Amino acid sequence: MSDFPADRTLRIGTRSSPMAMAQATMVAGLLRKEQPGIRVELVPVTTQADRWHGDLAQVGGKGLFVKQIDAMVQGGSVDMAVHCMKDVPGDIPLPQGLVFAAVLARDDVRDVLVFPQGSDLQTLDDLPVGAAVATSAVRRRAQLQRVRPDLAVVRVRGAVGTRIDKLDGTRESDTAADAAVLAASGLERLGLSHRGRQVFSVDELLPAVGAGVLALECREDDGPVAELLGRLNHERTMAEVTAERAMLEGLRGHCNSPVAGYCATGQDGLLSLRGMVFTPDGSAFVEARLRGEPGEDPAALGARACAELLRQGAAEIIEAIPH
Numbered sequence: 001m002s003d004f005p006a007d008r009t010l011r012i013g014t015r016s017s018p019m020a021m022a023q024a025t026m027v028a029g030l031l032r033k034e035q036p037g038i039r040v041e042l043v044p045v046t047t048q049a050d051r052w053h054g055d056l057a058q059v060g061g062k063g064l065f066v067k068q069i070d071a072m073v074q075g076g077s078v079d080m081a082v083h084c085m086k087d088v089p090g091d092i093p094l095p096q097g098l099v100f101a102a103v104l105a106r107d108d109v110r111d112v113l114v115f116p117q118g119s120d121l122q123t124l125d126d127l128p129v130g131a132a133v134a135t136s137a138v139r140r141r142a143q144l145q146r147v148r149p150d151l152a153v154v155r156v157r158g159a160v161g162t163r164i165d166k167l168d169g170t171r172e173s174d175t176a177a178d179a180a181v182l183a184a185s186g187l188e189r190l191g192l193s194h195r196g197r198q199v200f201s202v203d204e205l206l207p208a209v210g211a212g213v214l215a216l217e218c219r220e221d222d223g224p225v226a227e228l229l230g231r232l233n234h235e236r237t238m239a240e241v242t243a244e245r246a247m248l249e250g251l252r253g254h255c256n257s258p259v260a261g262y263c264a265t266g267q268d269g270l271l272s273l274r275g276m277v278f279t280p281d282g283s284a285f286v287e288a289r290l291r292g293e294p295g296e297d298p299a300a301l302g303a304r305a306c307a308e309l310l311r312q313g314a315a316e317i318i319e320a321i322p323h
């Protein structure tokens, strides 16, 4: 292990949303612990996608959050970036010259149901017929509609805190929803875990590929940074997300595809991967559940899951959805 050059400041590019800032601050802390004395600087960026309040598909899809920061890492104005792996598109390769030098140990992957402040409801079952649930993830929409076709799923955008404010109806203009679905790990990172009521098991609401995983990205040819970040890598999480993302990549999903995928490591050290592709209203879906073989490359497991989903008609489902 070589020491990070003492005269170099490590600049971390991050979105300026509170969740992204919390994540980057946490990573800065880990780096300082790993390399005492290191100078770390956060470079917050308000991306085009953060400023745009309309439909993301109109401005280049959700990959826009990461694209702008990737360009800064590529261009050298920052040395690294912290991305939610969930927000990193699975259908296009990482930009030229960039690598994920590490992923951190996976946080909670589950989604939770949040109710407006003061509500005494606790679960999805408590919601009256026709209630409005806020989410913009097609994956969540499909799975909610599958169990509760009566619910009106309403789109919501913006940072996690903003979504909760909208739910609480803090402003006159807010569209009232009766509940919202958010990631447990996002709430946790914002110190808002107490707002979560029903925590959906992964069987009730299969997570997004990469859920709960923070990816540390840098330039491939930047030896000192790649080496330092590599020391923070969590092998098991890396294997799991590699399998999930290989599955997603093979599906050629677009950002409007209701794809879910979750890989976990068993007691025996073997991976098990579950993938699902839904029609937008959740009324139909295809599903693969596979166990890794001893010694199998995680990407090969992902490819097998993908092949199984395609065999069942995943491509037809994905193609039928406007994007």
Ligand SMILES: NCc1[nH]cc(CCC(=O)O)c1CC(=O)O
Residues within 6 Å of the ligand: 084, 085, 086, 087, 160, 181, 182, 183, 185, 186, 210, 211, 212, 213, 214
């Ligand atoms: N789409 C925004 C986003 N990207 C990552 C997370 C949560 C953290 C994670 O799953 O890594 C969230 C918030 C949410 O979905 O509620």
